[in-house]
Amino acid sequence: MERTIRIVIADDHPVVRIGVRNMLADANGFDVAGEAGDGDEAITQTLELQPDILLLDLLMPRLPGLEAMRAIMSGSPTVKILLLTSTITTQQIIEALHIGARGIVLKDSLxxxxxxxIRTVVSGDYWIGGKRVANLVTALHELMQKAEVQPRKTYGLTPREMEVVGAIVEGCTNRDIARSFGLSEETVKRHLSNIFDKTGVSTRLELALFAIAHQLVAATQ
Known part of the structure; x- marks a missing residue:
C-alpha cells in the first residue's frame, strides 16, 4: 500500500482551507496534519509537524509566502512546498523555484x-505550468525566455568564471569544462570554489538555479 502523504495547508482564507481539505479527504492517501492562516503560523506548523507537503498561499498576512518559504527551507529543507496562488508572474515563479518551491498550483485549477x-512533487518531480516537470534547469530556461529582460549582474565573477557557470548550467562535468577551455580539472575545481564563494551556493544544482534566476546566463543558452 502507498504511504499516506501528510500535508499542511497554509492560506489566510478559511473557505480555501476548507475547500482544499475537503478535496484531499475525497481521495485516498492524503492526511491534513495541520493548517495555518498566516506566514508565521505556516512556519510554526511546518517545523513542528514536519509534513511531506506544505500547500502555501503566495499572498499571506504577517509574512508573505516567499519569505515564509525562505524560513521554512532553512529550518526544514525536506518538506516539499507547493505554492497556491490566483495569479503569479514569471519572475515570481523563477524566484520561488530558486528558493526551493517544488511547484505552483493556480487556485482556478485546484x-x-x-x-x-501533490503526488508529482512527492515522487521527486516539479509541477510547473499545470504539468509534471522532471528537468528543473530546462524548465527555468523556458521561463526565462518569457520573463522581462533585466540588466545582468556578474556578482564579481570573472569572464572565465562566467564561462564555467554557463557550462555548469548546460550540465557539463569538470572534465568536460577542462577539455572545452583547455584547463586542468584542478583549475576547474578552483574556479568552482571561487564561484561558490561569490554566489553563496554550495552545489552545482544550486549554482545552475542561481545562474538562471539571476540571469548570469542567457535564457537561450
Missing amino acids: VQDLHTS
Missing part, C-alpha cells in the same frame, strides 16, 4: 490539479 501536483 480541482483538476491538486491531487496530481
Whole structure:
C-alpha cells in the first residue's frame, strides 16, 4: 500500500482551507496534519509537524509566502512546498523555484490539479505550468525566455568564471569544462570554489538555479 502523504495547508482564507481539505479527504492517501492562516503560523506548523507537503498561499498576512518559504527551507529543507496562488508572474515563479518551491498550483485549477501536483512533487518531480516537470534547469530556461529582460549582474565573477557557470548550467562535468577551455580539472575545481564563494551556493544544482534566476546566463543558452 502507498504511504499516506501528510500535508499542511497554509492560506489566510478559511473557505480555501476548507475547500482544499475537503478535496484531499475525497481521495485516498492524503492526511491534513495541520493548517495555518498566516506566514508565521505556516512556519510554526511546518517545523513542528514536519509534513511531506506544505500547500502555501503566495499572498499571506504577517509574512508573505516567499519569505515564509525562505524560513521554512532553512529550518526544514525536506518538506516539499507547493505554492497556491490566483495569479503569479514569471519572475515570481523563477524566484520561488530558486528558493526551493517544488511547484505552483493556480487556485482556478485546484480541482483538476491538486491531487496530481501533490503526488508529482512527492515522487521527486516539479509541477510547473499545470504539468509534471522532471528537468528543473530546462524548465527555468523556458521561463526565462518569457520573463522581462533585466540588466545582468556578474556578482564579481570573472569572464572565465562566467564561462564555467554557463557550462555548469548546460550540465557539463569538470572534465568536460577542462577539455572545452583547455584547463586542468584542478583549475576547474578552483574556479568552482571561487564561484561558490561569490554566489553563496554550495552545489552545482544550486549554482545552475542561481545562474538562471539571476540571469548570469542567457535564457537561450
